[in-house]
Amino acid sequence: MTTQDGAAPRGFAMPTPGPGRAAVTGPEASQARAVAVAPDAGACPPLPPEATLELAEDEQARLISRLLDELDSEFIGLVPVKERVREIGALLLVDRLRGRYGLASSRPSLHMCFTGSPGTGKTTLAARMGVLLRELGYLRKGQLVSVTRDDLVGQYVGHTAPKTKEVLKRAMGGVLLIDEAYYLYRPDNERDYGQESIEILLQFMEAHRDDLVVILAGYRSRMDVFFQSNPGMASRIGHHIDFPDFSLDELMRIAELMLEREEYMLEAAARDAFRQYIRLRMGQPRFANARSMRNAIDRLRLRQARRLVAAGDPVCRADLMRLSVSDVRGSRVFTDTLAAPPAALPG
């Protein structure tokens, strides 16, 4: 590659036609993409070292607090996750301020691993994360591409690499969520193509840190095994976030939030019954936190519909919204408990 002025490392690989090119392709141009964090850093001269900045008055600070308020209202519990988002947002703010003084600021690695029991909001939060990181200025698009092993790993030799790259290209500018990532690696089969996929992933995660955020999601114990056999993956992921199980109160608030969104309401007595329902359900096998709440509400709606249709009375708006005690008490969770002695319940 020959360049006339030697100052066009990012343009075409060819002689540039006029002297005017050098100004555009100089160091400024190459910074413009890399330092999306501090877009105004190059525009104004650095502040003198003794100047002070007011953190609270920064527009970015207000944006971060607004985003966190939204997150608080949409997601019940999940304290460790919110803490991490707060830190990432704060880092962005500090980086911008550092840029004002001419200090270096590099984009942190934002690849994450979400671990936790079923129904603790891993996938839901990953979808929200794309939008969140876009509004914080880390991602350009913030779209979510959700994939599993099938989308990444091919079926024959030479199939995996293009397939994985295709998915990665789709996710660029946004978030790639790999659900149940531990399936990528099959220790029992050494000829499995999953390993090839992991290597391409690692390479992309390193080379395109500015362009995409990879989030791995899965159950805790199996992810631990996965990381033990892929130490490179564990070290390239900066944020390991564990999603805690929800408490009884949190589940109750989640259920109420879901009901509110679907424009239903529990009458006062039904509320107590539903609380009791959650307590019983938590002790039963295959309890999946918020997902179980979602299913319980769907069944509540079924029983309410059956009750209203069976009664055949004229109904008003409030009747259509109200879920009664009998709707809650009709659940199999209560009858099973009565049939079997409590000691026989698992957990």
Add this chain to the structure above:
Amino acid sequence: MRITQGTFSYLPDLTDDEITAQIQYAIDQNWAVAVEYTDDPHPRNVLWEMWGLPMFEISDASAGLHEVAACRAANPDHYIKVSAYDATLGRQTTALSFLVGRPAVEPGFRLDRQEMSDRRISYSLHPYATEQPRDLRSAANGHRGS
């Protein structure tokens, strides 16, 4: 001789940032972006080699630029262009196409005149770049051959 083809051919060569912005525009219009390359710059050569499939589902231009960079690395001393296809019913054609890479040395063309009956002359363009057989050309360019 500097070849000019496609959109922006009257401008200096685009920088990577400018290429990214153009690809992003194409994506925002729902056009399918593809990368193509060739070593035969004849203006009537419309069938260039495809560098992979068109990128139908990308939403960010950085993916397009990634492929441009990969194509440049694998095909040094080739002409490379980005084309964007508009699949809208009634249009169904290439909506945008511009050069994103060219060889370090461009030998240009020779004008061939052919004397025909009644002193008529027919003209044709002969690209010096294609003088050698294709396989020898690829080997000289460090290209695997196609």
